[in-house]
Amino acid sequence: MSDVAVTGLAAVAPNGPDTEEYWKATVEGISGVSGISRYDAGRYPTRLAGEVRDFPAAEHLSSRLLPQTDRMTRMALVASDRALADAGIDPAARSGFDMGVVTASGSGGFEFAQNELQNLWSKGPKHVSAYQSFAWFYAVNTGQISIRHGMRGPGGVLVTDQAGGLDALGHARRRVRAGVPVVLAGGMDASLSPWGLVAQITGGRLSRSDDPRRAYLPFDAAADGHVPGEGGALLVLEDAAAARARGARSYGTVAGYGATFDPAPATGRPPGLRRAVELALADARAHPADIDVVFADGAGVRALDRAEARALAEVFGPCAVPVTVPKTMTGRLYSGASSLDAVAALLAIRDAVVPPTLHVTDLAEDCPVDLVRDTARHLPVRTALVLSRGHGGFNAALVLRGESGGEP
Known part of the structure; x- marks a missing residue:
């Protein structure tokens, strides 16, 4: 099977509104988690989040488009512009049928929907935006990106919660291998409005700590939930040989992908994460010893x-x-989280540095992992494995390999 290269990246994160700012902050261990600022969250049991502050949507999108779109879609549209520019692709110079879009969203446009429901309750149905018919929908990012860039090739949307960002990349890789020259893919979520926050609180996995240093502690003995966040990343995937032929820079290749679903708890069967890892490694023709991080x-x-x-x-x-787990600096961004981790993994390959996990002080005895804590670890990174699990039993694993790595 042909190699599929990543030629463009665009991140939007709470600790950096664009790719290089996000990466610099992440390597330096700078967190974007703090108290929710867009409304008074004092009445809610969860009051911390990873917010994308000062996001310049109005600088990039027309005044006509802004009233049509939810916050997550505005982020996705700006990220699509940046990812295509990073890949050196001008959509206007290509056939629309040669370009596809695959996105993931865990919640859809909750903030837009909440605003229109408030209009309905307080003012009546005549004050509800006609754009409510699609602005809340899970697939809206794929649709709006396709319209913006004239991308008329295969499209898709994945709704697998946290695993969605990796599932979108796995699906995009399949489309490129099937002959689509360019596919833009990834995940983006922004569900921190009161309605969105309450929906997450009911899942029972959000931290109730008011201390950003103690609210999200993966693999720590004191772990007691996570911090929600917003943002994500989009990536441009192309056939590796075609990308080289046009002189494109490649961040690496999507070498392997695996996805599984956990069995029902009553069956007593083990979770599916290990199997997802094994599938991704086999797909990449890699051995466990080949994984550097x-x-x-x-x-x-x-x-x-x-x-x-x-x-x-x-x-x-x-x-x-x-x-x-660099998500400790952003919160868990739902479908945006794993595609953002994929960007971090590719930049770790580029710069030979593994970003840290913040605030873990008491590694649990039943979590025997070599956790990179507090400060970045400089080491050669040739091949990286990215993992993600979605609420309800979704598991996804992605193997990313440096362009110069070749076959194992």
């Missing part, structure tokens, strides 16, 4: 952390590979 899911929930650490130990051996 794991970007872990890092749920911040004791039982889930224990299960992930067990899966890693079964595949790699206890503490046998560096593990990192």
Whole structure:
């Protein structure tokens, strides 16, 4: 099968509104998690979040488009512009049928929907925007990006919660291998409005701490939930040979992908994360020893952390590979989280540095992982594994390999 290269990246994150600012902050261990600022969250049990502040949507999108779009879609549209520019692709110079879009969203446009419901309750149906018919929908980012750039090739949307960003990249890779020259893919979520926050609180996995240094502690003995966040990343995927032929810069290749679904708890069968890792490694024709770093899911929930650490130990051996959870600096961005981790993994390959996991002070005894803590670790990174799990049993694993790595 042909190699699929990543030629463009665009990140939007709470600790950096664009790719290089996000990466600089992440390597330096600078967090974007703080108290929710857009409304008074004092009445809610969760009051911390990773907000993307000062996002310049109005500088990039027309005044006609802004009233039509939710916050997550504005981020996705700006990220699509940046990712295509980073790849050196001018959509206007290509056939629309040669370009596809695959995105993931865990919640859809909750903030837009809440605003229109408030209009309905307080003012009546005549004051509800006609754009409510699609602005809330999970697939809206794919549709709006396709319209903006004239991308008329295969499109898709994945709704697998946290795993969605990796699932979108796996699906995009399949489309490129099927002959689509360019596919823009990734995940973006922004569900921190009161309605969106309450929906997340009901899941029972959000931290109730008011201390940003103690609210999200993956693999720590004191782990007690995670911090929500907003943002994500989009990536441009192309056939590697075609990208080289046009002189494009490649960040690396999507070498392997695996996805599984957890069995029902009553069956007594093990979770599917280990199997997803094994599938991704086999797809990449890689051995466990080939992986230089794991970007872990890092749920911040004791039982889930224990299960992930067990899966890693079964595949790699206890503490046998560096593990990192840079999401401690952004919160968990739902579908945006794993595509943002994919960007971080590719930049780790580029710069030979593994970003840190913040605030973990008491690594749990039942989590035997070599966690990169507090400061970045400089080491050669040729191949990275990115993991993600979605609420309800979704598991995804992605192997990314440096362009110069060749076959293992």
